[in-house]
Amino acid sequence: MKKAVALKYEPEEMNAPQVISKGVGILAEKILQIAEEHNIPIVKSEVVEPLLSVRIRSEIPPELYNAIAEIIAYVYKLVRESKK
Secondary structure (H helix, E strand, O other): OOEEEEEEOOOOOOOOOEEEEEEEOHHHHHHHHHHHHOOOOOOOOOOHHHHOOOOOOOEOOHHHHHHHHHHHHHHHHHHHHHOO
């Protein structure tokens, strides 16, 4: 069954990324569809499982900072490369 979590991070305004949407099954598929429609990078990661327990509009827990930092770095790289 598909699982998805959408994160938002604005370094100037937030201390840590926030979970803005999450779902399993049909809801996960809808989250992924919306991301694709808006050219939002999709990263497959095992960190989705612990993120599913984070409340919507809540910051990610400190124990996930390293994993999420790697994802953010990867997304920034993808965005940079797409602008070349």
